[in-house]
Every structure is written in structure tokens, then in C-alpha cells.
Amino acid sequence: MGIETITSDELDVESVLGSAVERREDPALITGEAEYTDDIQRPNMAHMAVLRSQYGHARIDGIDTSAAEEMDGVIGVYTADDLDVPGEIPVGWLLDSLRTPVHPLLAGDVARYQGDGIAVVVAEERSIAGDARDAIEVEYERLDAVTDPKEAVEDGAPVVHDDLEDNTAFDWEIGDADETDDAFANAAHTAEVDLTNQRLIPNAMEPRATVAEYKPGTEELEVHLTSQNPHLHRQLMSGVLDVPEHKLHIVAPDVGGGFGSKIHHYPDEALACWCAMETGRPVKWTATRTETYLTDAHGRDHVSHAELAMDEEGTITGMRVKTYAGMGAYLSTFAPAVPTYLYGTLLSGQYDIPAIHCNVVGAFTNGAPVDAYRGAGRPEALYLVERIITLGAREMGMDPAEFRRQNFVPEDDFPHQTPVAVEYDSGNYEPALDKALEAVGYDDLRERQAELREEGRYLGIGLSSYIEACGLAPSELAGQLGAQAGLWESGLVRVHPTGKVTAFCGTSGHGQGHETTYAQIVSDELGIPYDDIEIVEGDTDEIPQGMGTYGSRSAAVGGSALATSSQKVVEKAKKIAAHQLEASEEDIEFSNGEFSVAGAPERSMHIQDVAAQSYLAHDMPEGIEPGLEETSFYDPDNFVFPFGTHIAVVEVDPETGEIEFENYVAVDDVGPQINPKIVEGQVHGGVAQGIGQALYEGAEYDSNGTLVTGSMQDYVVPKAEHIPRMETDSTVTPSPHNPLGVKGVGEAGTIAAPQAVVNAVTDALQPFGIDHIDMPLTNERVWRAVNDAPSAEDGGSEAVADGGERAEDEPSGSDEGGEN
Amino acid sequence: MTEHDIEIAVNGTEHELTVDSRTLLVHALRDELGYTGTNIGCESSTCGACTVHLDGDAVKSCTLLAVQADGSEVGTVEGLADDGSYAPIQEGFQKEHGLQCGYCTPGMMLAANDLLERNPDPDEEEIREAIEGNLCRCTGYQNIVNAVEFAADEMAEVAADGSGEPAGSD
Numbered sequence: 005m006g007i008e009t010i011t012s013d014e015l016d017v018e019s020v021l022g023s024a025v026e027r028r029e030d031p032a033l034i035t036g037e038a039e040y041t042d043d044i045q046r047p048n049m050a051h052m053a054v055l056r057s058q059y060g061h062a063r064i065d066g067i068d069t070s071a072a073e074e075m076d077g078v079i080g081v082y083t084a085d086d087l088d089v090p091g092e093i094p095v096g097w098l099l100d101s102l103r104t105p106v107h108p109l110l111a112g113d114v115a116r117y118q119g120d121g122i123a124v125v126v127a128e129e130r131s132i133a134g135d136a137r138d139a140i141e142v143e144y145e146r147l148d149a150v151t152d153p154k155e156a157v158e159d160g161a162p163v164v165h166d167d168l169e170d171n172t173a174f175d176w177e178i179g180d181a182d183e184t185d186d187a188f189a190n191a192a193h194t195a196e197v198d199l200t201n202q203r204l205i206p207n208a209m210e211p212r213a214t215v216a217e218y219k220p221g222t223e224e225l226e227v228h229l230t231s232q233n234p235h236l237h238r239q240l241m242s243g244v245l246d247v248p249e250h251k252l253h254i255v256a257p258d259v260g261g262g263f264g265s266k267i268h269h270y271p272d273e274a275l276a277c278w279c280a281m282e283t284g285r286p287v288k289w290t291a292t293r294t295e296t297y298l299t300d301a302h303g304r305d306h307v308s309h310a311e312l313a314m315d316e317e318g319t320i321t322g323m324r325v326k327t328y329a330g331m332g333a334y335l336s337t338f339a340p341a342v343p344t345y346l347y348g349t350l351l352s353g354q355y356d357i358p359a360i361h362c363n364v365v366g367a368f369t370n371g372a373p374v375d376a377y378r379g380a381g382r383p384e385a386l387y388l389v390e391r392i393i394t395l396g397a398r399e400m401g402m403d404p405a406e407f408r409r410q411n412f413v414p415e416d417d418f419p420h421q422t423p424v425a426v427e428y429d430s431g432n433y434e435p436a437l438d439k440a441l442e443a444v445g446y447d448d449l450r451e452r453q454a455e456l457r458e459e460g461r462y463l464g465i466g467l468s469s470y471i472e473a474c475g476l477a478p479s480e481l482a483g484q485l486g487a488q489a490g491l492w493e494s495g496l497v498r499v500h501p502t503g504k505v506t507a508f509c510g511t512s513g514h515g516q517g518h519e520t521t522y523a524q525i526v527s528d529e530l531g532i533p534y535d536d537i538e539i540v541e542g543d544t545d546e547i548p549q550g551m552g553t554y555g556s557r558s559a560a561v562g563g564s565a566l567a568t569s570s571q572k573v574v575e576k577a578k579k580i581a582a583h584q585l586e587a588s589e590e591d592i593e594f595s596n597g598e599f600s601v602a603g604a605p606e607r608s609m610h611i612q613d614v615a616a617q618s619y620l621a622h623d624m625p626e627g628i629e630p631g632l633e634e635t636s637f638y639d640p641d642n643f644v645f646p647f648g649t650h651i652a653v654v655e656v657d658p659e660t661g662e663i664e665f666e667n668y669v670a671v672d673d674v675g676p677q678i679n680p681k682i683v684e685g686q687v688h689g690g691v692a693q694g695i696g697q698a699l700y701e702g703a704e705y706d707s708n709g710t711l712v713t714g715s716m717q718d719y720v721v722p723k724a725e726h727i728p729r730m731e732t733d734s735t736v737t738p739s740p741h742n743p744l745g746v747k748g749v750g751e752a753g754t755i756a757a758p759q760a761v762v763n764a765v766t767d768a769l770q771p772f773g774i775d776h777i778d779m780p781l782t783n784e785r786v787w788r789a790v791n792d793a794p795s796a797e798d799g800g801s802e803a804v805a806d807g808g809e810r811a812e813d814e815p816s817g818s819d820e821g822g823e824n
Numbered sequence: 825m826t827e828h829d830i831e832i833a834v835n836g837t838e839h840e841l842t843v844d845s846r847t848l849l850v851h852a853l854r855d856e857l858g859y860t861g862t863n864i865g866c867e868s869s870t871c872g873a874c875t876v877h878l879d880g881d882a883v884k885s886c887t888l889l890a891v892q893a894d895g896s897e898v899g900t901v902e903g904l905a906d907d908g909s910y911a912p913i914q915e916g917f918q919k920e921h922g923l924q925c926g927y928c929t930p931g932m933m934l935a936a937n938d939l940l941e942r943n944p945d946p947d948e949e950e951i952r953e954a955i956e957g958n959l960c961r962c963t964g965y966q967n968i969v970n971a972v973e974f975a976a977d978e979m980a981e982v983a984a985d986g987s988g989e990p991a992g993s994d
Contacts, residue, residue: 009919026919027918030917030918030923031918034901034904034910034926035901035902035905035914036861036901036930038861038926040863040927042860042864043854043860045855131844207961208925209871209873209925209927209959209960209961209962210863210927258925260926515962516924685921686924688967690964692963692965693961715866716871717870721871721959723955723959724952724953724968725949727964729948729966
């Protein structure tokens with residue numbers, strides 16, 4: 005198992021695409037040369053600190069900054085009243101009837117979540133800024149808070165924004181309600197479940213940071229930022245700061261992970277810029293870990309009820325979903341899209357479901373804003389789908405693998421139109437399921453499970469056949485759905501006179517290895533050696549336009565932009581080569597960088613020599629300009645839909661609630677793999693975050709809106725010993741929509757893993773009649789579930805001795821089959 | 825704030841500097857001396873991004889005062905490579921794809937080197953245990969474990985042939 009990397013010396017032009025070449029990013033990262041935002045120093049640089057609300061909901065009756073202002077080394081102390089910018093953080097995705105309360109840079113009258121900014125200090129030193137911040141006195145009048153999204157929209161709940169008494173940001177639906185009701189009216193069998201998809205904290209290892217420098221001479225604002233999308237930051241900050249885009253230079257240097265949390269435009273970034281303009285000093289702000297816990301956009305936060313309708317044979321006829329989605333106190337950048345178009349549109353999963361209806365109510369709460377976190381909407385959808393599918397199989401008394409197989413969209417039904425708006429591009433679900441089943445030894449495992457139960461041991465097998473939507477596009481469709489930006493990507497390929505290449509892309513990697521994979525793409529397209537190609541990303545002055553990296557869009561959209569630009573370069577070079585070889589363009593063949601005349605291979609020119617000729621421009625074909633560089637703005641025809649099956653095998657100790665992994669198998673189909681080692685790494689990391697959600701992680705607010713999981717001591721970021729060794733494999737089903745056929749992998753593991761684990765644990769606990777436990781499945785929750793289980797009244801061991809018989813009043817489904 | 829004159833050797837280079845009583849070692853290294861390879865992730869000794877070697881032992885520099893390091897030898901990521909050739913642990917991380925964003929990597933490598941010094945041939949469980957104070961959010965740890973195993977093998981080969989040159993190094 006495992007894929008061996010090779011060095012770039014071992015690459016040849018013919019096999020560069022698909023090779024596990026070592027990452028070219030690594031040398032800087034393993035020697036300490038990498039430059040993260042907090043590493044940046046500027047002469048005369050000052051430091052900013054933010055005073056944040058200590059309460060979840062409070063009226064601010066007064067702020068006394070005098071003590072802070074008097075401290076040595078303090079340059080300025082500012083509150084909402086001091087800010088003379090348009091000063092509202094915009095919402096980047098609008099829905100019909102969306103209510104968008106003002107999101108100020110600093111809270112003026114009311115703090116609406118713990119961590120809401122109240123004042124900023126600029127000082128000579130980081131430590132002085134912190135001291136001065138702590139010296140500011142705020143007179144708070146505490147208000148009642150609400151943090152549960154379902155409770156927030158009930159009558160009488162504390163009101164987050166005075167003019168929005170029902171706390172409702174939106175009430176959205178997708179699918180056909182009448183058809184779905186009919187499906188349930190005519191169903192032979194149904195299954196249902198109430199579940200939560202808990203709030204998560206992204207926890208990129210590098211905290212958010214900003215270094216802002218204003219140059220009065222040119223009126224340019226240069227901002228180094230922990231960003232996944234510097235161009236998007238430029239667009240949003242331009243409006244907030246009232247600085248034209250061409251005067252705003254945003255650079256994402258090395259970025260220490262994002263997972264969605266560095267997509268969004270936060271008040272702190274604009275504040276650091278404003279402070280730089282106000283004080284005339286370069287200003288640095290770096291979040292402490294506590295600040296990242298309080299203010300990084302959180303993820304998930306759904307409370308849902310799901311139902312499945314089936315006919316006599318176990319064929320699914322309908323699905324109905326009601327979800328309350330917590331939005332937090334304000335709408336963050338892409339927040340409205342996450343629990344709607346990124347969630348409701350994937351509720352068909354891998355299944356051919358004739359009727360689906362989903363209603364989502366977005367609720368304001370006194371919590372940190374919720375926005376895209378690794379997977380963004382898709383993990384919430386697939387968790388729900390794969391839980392209710394598992395319960396459907398149980399209701400039917402069918403093996404969960406066979407139930408899935410019976411209901412999969414068949415191989416010959418692609419492109420497949422679902423009842424929830426999207427059309428799946430390509431897919432072939434059974435081979436991935438079969439590979440995963442074979443890898444875990446499924447049949448033997450089921451036998452062993454039965455034997456172990458006789459011994460009072462509880463093995464569980466959890467399946468997750470997931471799908472995701474990546475490369476969100478085309479821009480026209482995104483616009484119809486409410487996006488306030490296009491979702492194309494730009495790529496520029498510049499062949500220098502020396503034949504070396506610099507390629508620029510508007511995506512912005514932060515650990516994904518873009519410089520390596522993009523160089524592989526460009527090398528393959530141009531036939532120019534991999535080591536001769538340099539990739540540049542993350543700087544709005546180097547790359548005029550771009551949209552950034554999120555939603556596993558980089559390979560499918562950014563990679564396609566570079567491939568398209570490379571193809572344009574080849575087209576132009578071919579004209580020049582034909583002219584210089586004195587042949588007609590139709591007679592020129594191109595292979596591995598070499599242009600040759602058909603039938604006379606000795607008459608040939610390498611593309612790197614063509615580049616030299618294109619700049620000499622002494623002998624060019626008529627109408628062809630000198631130089632060799634091309635740009636494209638690639639706007640895909642459709643999303644791409646990666647898929648796969650993950651299987652978790654666990655043993656649960658009902659006495660202690662402990663869960664031990666026996667195996668974890670991931671079979672993913674992300675289309676052709678540009679670099680299999682990088683794909684493997686992305687799957688590993690994604691699965692680890694999914695297991696983190698399943699077993700350990702959860703952001704918890706108390707009833708006052710105080711974040712009680714406010715540090716790494718209280719919020720479990722999984723450690724090495726928490727994550728099992730994983731076995732990865734793949735199938736390859738190319739997307740017909742892009743020139744590379746690629747789909748996207750960054751979020752696959754996180755989308756697939758939670759339900760694989762929860763299905764495994766509840767499978768293990770079938771003898772106790774436990775069908776569902778809400779995440780995270782901590783030892784305590786599992787132990788409580790066992791103790792509270794209907795069959796536990798007679799003693800868990802008796803339930804086992806009885807061969808897994810369950811109490812008859814179990815709410816969802818019978819236990820026919822017993823071993824699913 | 826009381827100030828102190830201290831001396832520390834970082835990767836073999838002697839430095840004299842003046843720090844506040846409360847200055848943390850990580851801030852002295854990063855902000856005063858420019859060794860920015862050491863990163864700050866949590867300021868609470870939990871994540872391990874700031875791990876450095878203090879007189880040979882791996883420590884969390886975000887909760888150690890700079891004055892406590894007075895007179896000590898400090899090792900950081902910048903000192904791992906020798907004359908342009910990677911240390912076995914660096915080679916392992918690159919070959920086994922043991923990093924993605926790279927933010928935890930310097931601390932992770934220094935923690936791993938401390939382990940390998942104490943236990944040159946650790947098994948998987950021992951490696952996972954040894955790096956439990958170093959959080960990684962990108963890799964799922966599996967390839968980090970492989971990277972440490974790679975380094976252990978590499979160092980064993982070097983020890984066996986006694987040449988002092990890492991075997992199989994590029």
C-alpha cells in the first residue's frame with residue numbers, strides 16, 4: 005500500500021501527467037524558508053489588537069478608551085464611531101427574500117456574539133497593543149442569547165437583530181413538495197431520523213493574519229493576507245474600504261491551511277487596512293488561537309428531520325427533509341449558499357430518487373458566523389443521506405450494501421438529472437462500492453461480526469457511498485442562484501524567449517500542491533520539461549484576475565484554465581513552426597513538445613525553439629504577433645461530481661463507550677489523477693477531519709452564548725493517535741466537462757467519513773436497538789446511548805444473548821435482518 | 825517591564841539580545857532574531873507548531889520564557905539541513921508527502937528528531953504517541969508516520985555504514 009514519490013529527474017515528458025512527483029512546494033516548507041503572513045516584517049511596522057465582546061449578546065452602553073490611549077507606545081484606539089469607511093461587510097451570495105442585517109466592522113450598540121469586535125488598538129509592539137486592549141473598559145448590559153438554530157426561530161426566542169424579530173435569514177426550499185408527499189402517501193415502508201450536524205471550528209494550524217501597508221505616494225494599499233482567494237478579498241475589501249481595485253494589491257503568501265475559513269472577508273482584515281491608512285504605518289494583526297476559535301467562520305450547525313419512502317421491494321420512492329441551519333450572528337461571505345444550493349442540491353446522493361423535497365430555514369443566533377468549512381453543505385447533505393439510507397436498509401431488513409446497490413443511479417443513466425436541480429456529469433457507482441467491500445472483506449466481516457456478538461463483542465461496519473459537487477459553475481448559473489461573483493478561473497501561460505515557462509493562475513493554494521500539479525498539467529500540454537515550468541499564484545498584481553481556491557475547484561477549473569491557455573500557446577506556436585519549417589499548418593504534427601512535418605520527421609522544431617523565434621520575430625507568418633503567451637478565462641459547462649465509497653470498521657465497547665478502528669477503507673473516484681500521491685494525501689487529510697467531526701469535534705455555546713469549547717484544550721483537534729491508518733484506492737470516471745476530465749478531491753474525505761463512522765458505530769450497537777447517536781460520538785455519548793437504550797433496561801448483555809432482538813417500540817424501522 | 829540581557833546559541837550561532845521578562849522564546853526567535861521557520865499555532869503548548877530543541881530536547885517555545893533559555897543551545901528548523909543536504913527527517917517528510925500546508929512541519933520534524941534520538945527504531949504506535957503534542961490539520965498523520973519511519977531507516981543505514989553520508993540521498 006502507499007504510493008512512492010519520484011523526483012522530477014525521474015519524470016519524462018510522456019508520463020508527467022499522472023506521476024507521483026515530489027512536491028516542489030516542500031523545500032521551502034521543510035527548511036523554514038517559507039514565508040507566512042506573520043513572518044512578514046516592515047520597517048516602522050505597528051501592531052493591531054482587537055477588543056472583542058466577552059458576552060454572547062450584550063448592549064454596549066459605554067466604552068472608555070482613555071487608559072489605553074495614555075499607555076506608552078499606543079498609537080491609536082478606535083471604536084465604531086471613529087471609522088469613516090462605508091464599513092459594512094458584504095454578503096457574497098444572495099437568495100430570494102434573504103434578509104441581510106448590517107454587519108459592521110466594529111459593533112456599535114450591540115455585540116451579537118462572543119468575539120464580536122468592539123474596539124481596536126494600534127501600538128508600537130504586539131505586546132503593548134494587547135496590554136492596551138485589555139485596559140479598555142466596556143460597560144455591557146447583558147441580553148438573553150439564543151444559540152440553537154431551531155430554538156432561534158421559535159416564538160419568544162431572544163432577538164439577534166432588532167428589526168428581524170423571527171431571527172429568520174431565509175426560508176428556502178427545493179424539489180417538489182406535492183410529488184414527495186404523494187411518494188410518502190403511497191409508500192410501503194418509511195424510515196426517519198432526527199439528527200444534528202454539529203457546529204465545527206475549522207482550526208487551520210496558521211491563525212488568520214493581515215499585514216497592511218499604505219503608500220500615500222501611489223495611493224496603493226498593499227495587503228498580505230491569510231487568504232484562499234486574494235482576488236475575491238480584493239473585490240470585497242475594495243467596497244468596504246472605498247479603495248479602487250487597481251490600487252489594492254493583495255498577496256496571499258504561504259498560507260498554513262484554510263479549510264474554508266480563509267475564503268471569507270472578516271472585519272479584522274479591513275480594520276488592519278483602515279488602521280494602516282489612518283496611522284500611516286504598516287500594521288500587522290495576527291489572531292491568537294483564542295480569536296480563531298471565537299471568530300473564524302464556523303462550519304455546519306444543522307438540526308434536521310429526514311424521511312425516506314420506499315416501495316415493497318426497497319426501491320426508494322421519495323425523500324423529505326426539514327433543516328434548521330444556524331447562520332450565527334451575521335451572514336458571512338458565502339454563508340447563504342452553504343445550507344441551500346450546496347446542501348439541498350446533493351440530497352439525491354448516489355441514488356435514483358424520483359421525488360425529493362427539502363426546506364431549509366436559516367436562523368440568526370448569538371454565535372460566530374457560520375460559513376463554508378471543508379465540504380461546505382455537501383458534508384451536511386451526505387451525512388443525512390447516508391444516515392437515512394442506512395436506516396432505510398434496516399427498515400427493509402436488507403444488507404446496507406445491497407440496498408445501496410439496488411438504488412444507485414445506474415451506470416447507463418448519465419448525465420443524470422436529479423429532482424433537486426443538478427445534473428450529474430458522469431458516474432459509475434458500483435465498481436467503487438465493490439472495491440471497498442472487497443478491501444474490507446465484507447462477507448467475512450459480517451460473519452465475524454455475528455460470531456463476536458455471541459462473545460459479547462460489538463464490531464460495526466459503516467458504509468458511506470458519497471457524492472460531491474465541485475468546480476461550481478458556470479458563472480451564468482451561479483449568478484442565477486445568487487452568487488455575486490463569477491465562478492470562472494483565469495490562467496496565463498507565458499513561454500519566455502529561453503523556452504522556460506511561467507504560468508499564472510487565479511486560484512490560490514494553501515497546502516494542496518498546486519505548484520506541482522499545475523506544472524504537471526502545463527508540462528504535459530506543452531511538452532516542455534516539468535523543471536522548466538514555474539507556477540505563480542496568490543498575488544493580485546502578478547495575476548490580474550482570479551477567483552481562488554475552495555470547493556475543490558482548483559484542478560477542475562484552474563487546471564482547465566491553464567490547460568486551455570497551454571493549448572492556445574501550442575496553436576500559435578504551430579503557426580510559427582509551420583512557417584519556419586516551410587510547411588502548411590495542416591501538415592504539422594505536435595508531440596511531446598516537437599513540431600514536425602508529417603512524413604518528414606527530420607524537419608522539426610521544438611516548442612522551446614519556437615519560443616525563441618517568436619521573440620526574435622525576424623521571420624514570422626503574416627498576421628501573427630511576436631511573443632508566445634496566452635490567457636484564458638475558463639468557465640466550465642457544469643459542476644463536476646466526484647464520488648466513492650468509504651467503509652469504516654470499528655469495535656465498540658459498550659461498557660466504556662470507547663470506539664476502536666479496525667479498518668478504514670476509502671475508494672474515491674475523482675476522475676484522472678494528476679498526481680496520485682497528492683490525491684492520496686488529500687484523502688487522508690479529509691478523512692481525518694471527517695473522523696474528527698464524527699468522534700471528537702464540536703463547538704458548544706452555553707445558553708448565554710459563551711463558547712465553552714474556546715481553546716484546543718476544550719475542542720478536540722484529532723491527534724496522531726486518534727486517526728487510524730487508512731487504505732485508499734480509486735476508480736477513474738472522467739468528467740466530460742473539462743479538458744482534463746478531472747473532478748476534485750480536497751473535500752472528498754471530509755464529506756465521506758462522518759457517516760461511515762456513525763454508521764459503523766450504530767451498526768455495532770444494533771443489539772442494543774441503537775439506530776442513531778448525534779455527533780460527536782464521544783465515549784460518554786456512546787455509553788449513555790447504550791445505557792438509555794430500550795433493551796438496556798433488561799441489561800445489554802441479555803439483548804446480545806437474545807441474538808440482537810430489539811424493543812418493539814423502537815421508533816424507526818424493525819430489526820429484520822438484524823445484522824445490518 | 826524589566827529587561828534582561830541573555831545569550832542563546834541558535835543552530836550553533838551565538839546571539840546576545842535584550843528581552844522583556846515576559847518575552848516568550850518563540851517571539852525572541854521569530855521577532856528578534858528572524859528565525860521565522862518556527863511557527864506559532866496556539867500559544868498554549870497544545871499544538872506543537874513552535875517546537876524547537878533546547879539543549880537537545882524538544883520543547884514548546886510558545887510557553888517558555890526567553891530568559892529561561894539564557895545560556896542554552898537552541899535548535900530550529902533552519903538548522904536541520906547541513907550544507908544544503910537535507911537531514912533524514914526532512915527527506916522523509918518530502919518523500920512520504922508528510923506535509924501539505926507545512927505550518928506544523930518544522931515543529932513536527934523537531935519532535936520526531938527528539939524521538940529518534942531516544943528511540944532510533946520506533947514502531948508506529950510509538951511514533952504516534954511521540955507526536956501527540958504536535959497537531960496537524962492537513963495530512964491525517966499517516967504520511968507523517970511514514971516520514972518518521974523513513975528517517976529512522978535512513979539514520980540506521982548511515983549508522984551502519986559509518987560513512988556519515990545519508991544513504992540514498994539525492
